[in-house]
Amino acid sequence: MMPVGLLPPMSQPRGDRRVHRTLADHHRPDRGRPVPLRPRPGRPARPPDGQADAQRLPFPDEGFDLVTCQFGAMFFPDRIGAFTEVRRVLAPGGRFLFNTWGPLGAHAFEVALQAGLERAFPVDPPQFLRTVPHGYADPTVVAADLAAAGFAVEDEQELTLQGRAASTADLAAGYLTGTPVRAAVEERGDGPAVRATVIEEMTARLGPGPVTAPMTAYVFRAAV
Known part of the structure; x- marks a missing residue:
């Protein structure tokens, strides 16, 4: 629907x-x-x-x-x-x-998020962002x-x-709890540990915040 x-x-x-x-x-x-x-x-x-x-x-x-x-x-x-x-x-x-x-490569927030997911799940990372x-x-x-x-x-x-967010932690929370990425993460492993890894990777790429990036x-x- x-x-x-x-x-x-x-x-x-x-x-x-x-x-x-x-x-x-x-x-x-x-x-x-x-x-x-x-x-x-x-x-x-x-x-x-x-x-x-x-x-x-x-x-x-x-x-x-x-x-x-x-x-x-x-x-x-x-x-x-x-x-x-x-x-x-x-x-x-x-x-x-x-x-x-x-x-995907033209959306810097989601490039950073996908990198965090691939770091958290090196064998079978969620591909929702790339494919949908x-x-x-x-x-x-x-x-x-x-x-x-x-x-x-x-x-x-x-x-x-230019997309804007108060912090990478806010971005990660939004994607990991408010999109279908959440279900993919829950199917694969520990949510809190994944969130920490994703935030760390996004922060390394974008800074802690406030963050601005092209989409x-x-x-x-x-x-x-």
Whole structure:
């Protein structure tokens, strides 16, 4: 289950303001002023909130002018199928705006984290970061999947921003307790010992904190 943002008129995206500002810029034909989206006759001004399967969206055909998806496409089991669903709910002339992470090597926090995991588990380190969040990092592949779903790619932009955290200990705690990395660690061994090793490795690479490091993503705009 992966939520997708469906934006009728006047809805504002949530999340990282900098990434969303880029998404908004992509939806300005003149790159200078917002384009107001107007409700289609018979459509609600705002879709209902709730969770839905991105591969089976519970909305009628051609009901939206804009669909957004923030760092979700990497998790779709069937990406072309999910993109086809997005196309189904978009009206003619509609746009699909979404982003994906770049390669693991372009995300310095997670390079340090992965190094810590490989030090803690030299034989069988968790590969979640490499294969899932950063496993859809080839824009050529993404563009081909969009085309297979019936989209025309209008624009693709590489965007690098600076990530910030109070400390490497905070970063490690977030990844090791708040992402699927946690399950992989619990399957392999002692959580507290792993956390100490990861913090030590991340601190050696990034410093104790506050820490700042680059992270790269790709932003796509596709049209029906």
